[in-house]
Amino acid sequence: MDQFLLIALNGLTLAGVYFLVASGLTLIFGLMRVITMAHGTSYLLGGYLGYVIARETGNWFLGAIGGAILVGLLGLLIHQVLIRRFQDDDMRVALITLGVSLIGTDLMLAVFGGTATQVPVPGDVQVASVSIPFIGPYPLLRLLVLLIAVVVGVALTLFITRTRFGSVVRAGVDDSQMTAATGVNVRVVFAIIFVLGSALAGLAGVVGGTLFPLLPGQDGVYLLYSLVVVIVGGMGSITGAAIGAVLVGLVSQFSLVYAPTYSLVLTFALMVVVLAVRPQGIMGRAV
Amino acid sequence: MSELFAPKRTGVARWLPWALGGAVILVAVLFPFLVDRPRFWLPNIGVRTIWLGIIAMSLVFLNRYVGLLSLAQVTVAGVSAYGVGVMMVTFEQPFVLAALVGLVAGTLAGFLIALIAARTKAIYFLMITLAIGQVFYSWASQAIEVTNARRGLAPVLKPDFGFLNLNDITSFYYFVLVIGILCYVLCRYAASSTFGLTLQGVRDSPDRMRALGYNVNAYRIAATTFAAFIASVGGIVLVLDRAQVDPDVVSLGSTLDVLVVAVIGGVGSLGGVFAGALVLTLLSNFAQNLTDRYMTLTGLVFIIVLLFAPAGLAGIGKQVKGLIARRRTPRHDAPQQDPSADQSAEHAITEGKQQ
Numbered sequence: 181m182d183q184f185l186l187i188a189l190n191g192l193t194l195a196g197v198y199f200l201v202a203s204g205l206t207l208i209f210g211l212m213r214v215i216t217m218a219h220g221t222s223y224l225l226g227g228y229l230g231y232v233i234a235r236e237t238g239n240w241f242l243g244a245i246g247g248a249i250l251v252g253l254l255g256l257l258i259h260q261v262l263i264r265r266f267q268d269d270d271m272r273v274a275l276i277t278l279g280v281s282l283i284g285t286d287l288m289l290a291v292f293g294g295t296a297t298q299v300p301v302p303g304d305v306q307v308a309s310v311s312i313p314f315i316g317p318y319p320l321l322r323l324l325v326l327l328i329a330v331v332v333g334v335a336l337t338l339f340i341t342r343t344r345f346g347s348v349v350r351a352g353v354d355d356s357q358m359t360a361a362t363g364v365n366v367r368v369v370f371a372i373i374f375v376l377g378s379a380l381a382g383l384a385g386v387v388g389g390t391l392f393p394l395l396p397g398q399d400g401v402y403l404l405y406s407l408v409v410v411i412v413g414g415m416g417s418i419t420g421a422a423i424g425a426v427l428v429g430l431v432s433q434f435s436l437v438y439a440p441t442y443s444l445v446l447t448f449a450l451m452v453v454v455l456a457v458r459p460q461g462i463m464g465r466a467v
Numbered sequence: 468m469s470e471l472f473a474p475k476r477t478g479v480a481r482w483l484p485w486a487l488g489g490a491v492i493l494v495a496v497l498f499p500f501l502v503d504r505p506r507f508w509l510p511n512i513g514v515r516t517i518w519l520g521i522i523a524m525s526l527v528f529l530n531r532y533v534g535l536l537s538l539a540q541v542t543v544a545g546v547s548a549y550g551v552g553v554m555m556v557t558f559e560q561p562f563v564l565a566a567l568v569g570l571v572a573g574t575l576a577g578f579l580i581a582l583i584a585a586r587t588k589a590i591y592f593l594m595i596t597l598a599i600g601q602v603f604y605s606w607a608s609q610a611i612e613v614t615n616a617r618r619g620l621a622p623v624l625k626p627d628f629g630f631l632n633l634n635d636i637t638s639f640y641y642f643v644l645v646i647g648i649l650c651y652v653l654c655r656y657a658a659s660s661t662f663g664l665t666l667q668g669v670r671d672s673p674d675r676m677r678a679l680g681y682n683v684n685a686y687r688i689a690a691t692t693f694a695a696f697i698a699s700v701g702g703i704v705l706v707l708d709r710a711q712v713d714p715d716v717v718s719l720g721s722t723l724d725v726l727v728v729a730v731i732g733g734v735g736s737l738g739g740v741f742a743g744a745l746v747l748t749l750l751s752n753f754a755q756n757l758t759d760r761y762m763t764l765t766g767l768v769f770i771i772v773l774l775f776a777p778a779g780l781a782g783i784g785k786q787v788k789g790l791i792a793r794r795r796t797p798r799h800d801a802p803q804q805d806p807s808a809d810q811s812a813e814h815a816i817t818e819g820k821q822q
Contacts, residue, residue: 214590215593262770270589271593272773274593275773276774279766279767279769280770282762282763282769283762283766283767286760286761286766287760290759290760400601404598411595411598441606441610444601444605445602447602448598448599452583455583459587459591
C-alpha cells in the first residue's frame, strides 16, 4: 500500500512536468490550429538556459524566469519569420517546425555538449524531505514541482476564463474570423499566445531539468510525451492537458515499476484506448 | 488537381517526363562507370539513395493519393529490417525466407498502424504516426531478448544466389536499382488502377464516396497497407546495405531523414524522391568536409525548400514556368494564364488534405 501511494505520488509529480510542457502545446493548438513540433526543443533549450542562468547567478527563480522569457522571445521570432505566413496551412507549419527542431537539436548538442546536466537548486532544498502520512519522507523538490504545475494550471485557467484578454482568446478559438471582424487584432493575439506557449515550454524545461537530467534526445522525448498528453486529453483544452498529464504520468510510473521494458508501450496503449473510444481526446471537441 | 482532370499534355510537356525518366535511368545504369571511386560511390551514394527513395516514395504515395502524411514509414521499414535481422541472426535462416518474413512483418505493422491511425485525419495522423514511431524506437532499444537492444542484430550477410552474388558491390547496386524501379512502377500502376482512382476520390471528397457506397475507411487502411509494403521493401534493402539492424534505423533522426528526402524531392511526386534522396546522401557525405553541423545544414535546406519551393525539386520546373508566364503576360489577363502552375506548388503539401 505504501509503495502504491509512493508510485502514485511520483506519477503525479511527473505529471506536473508533463502538464507544464503540454499546456503550452495545447494552448497554441487551441487558438491557432497549428502544431509546433519544435516544442520539445523549446523544453530542452529552456532547461539549458535555466541551468546556465541559475549556475551563474546562484538563483533558481532567476533561471526559471530567464529560461521562460528567452524561449518565449525565440518563439516570437519563429512565429513571425516562419509560421505567420502559413497560418492556414497546418501541415506546412508542422513540417517547418520539425525542421526547426532538427536544427535546434544539432546546435544544442554543439553548444551544451552530450553530457547530462541538471539545473542547480540550493543544497538544503535539494535534500530536504517532508513527511507524508502512509508514505514517509518524500523529497520536497518533487512536491514543489507539483505545486508549480498546479499554480500555473490554475493561473492559466483563470487567465483564459476570467480576463478580458482570455475572453478574446476564447472567441478566437471559436471563430477567429468573426473575432477579427469585431475589431480584435487576431494576429497580435496569435503572436502573444505563441510566445506564451513557448515560454511555458521553456519554464517546463527549467522545472523538469531540476528533477531530471538534461541531455540530447530529451527534446524528442518531451515532444513525444506532450503529443501523447494532448492527444489523450483533447487538443486545445487546458483541463484536458491536466487530465492527460495525470493519466500519462501515472501509467508511466506504475508500468516502470511493474513492467519496466514496456513502460512506453503501455503509455502508448493508453493513447490507443482513448483514440478508440474518443478520437478527439477526453476533453476535446469533435472536429 | 488529380490527373483525371488534367488537360491533355501537348508538345514538350508530353515527352519531357519520358525523356527525363529515360535519362535518369540511363545515368543510374551507367553510374558505376561514371564515378571515379565505385567502392565509395556505389554503397554510400547509389544504394543509400535508392533505399531512402523507396521509403520516401511510400510516404509520398500516401500523401499524394490518400492525403495522409505518415511519419511511421521509417518504422515500418524498421520492422521489416528487424524481421530480416531476427530470422537471419537469431534463427540463422536463409535470406529469401528472412526477406519474406520481413515483408510480411512490415506490411502487417503498417496494417496495424492504419487500424489505429486511420480514424484520424491530417495533423492528428501526423502526430499519431510520429508517436507510434517513437514508441517502437523506445521498445527496440530496450527489448534485449528480441532486438538485442542498442547493440542491434548483426551480421546480416548479403546472400550469394549463385548466378548473382550480392557481395559484389556492382551486382548489389544493380540488384537494388532493379528493386527501386520495380517499386516505382508498382506505385505508378497502383495509382492509375481503379484502386488508385478510388483513393483519389476518397481523398478529395470522402463524404461523396461514402454516399456512393464506398467503404472510405477500408480504402484508407488498404492504401496505408500498400504503402507499408513498399516501405518494407525499402527496409530489406536497408538491412542488406547496413549489414545490421539497430535502433538507429527507427530513430527520430531517420524519420526526419526520410521526411527531408520526401520534401526536398517533392511530396507530390513519386519520382522526385530519388532526387531528394540524392541531395541528402550527397549532403551527408560531403557536408562533413565543410562543417561539423551537417544536421543544421540539412534542417536549413529543409526549411528553405518548405518556404520557397513547397512542391520540392519536382515542382521547380512548374514554378519557374509559372513565374515566366506571369512576367510575359500583361496583368489583365494574368488569371487566365494557367493559374494552377504556382498554385499547385503552393498547395503541394496540403493538396491532398482531407476535407
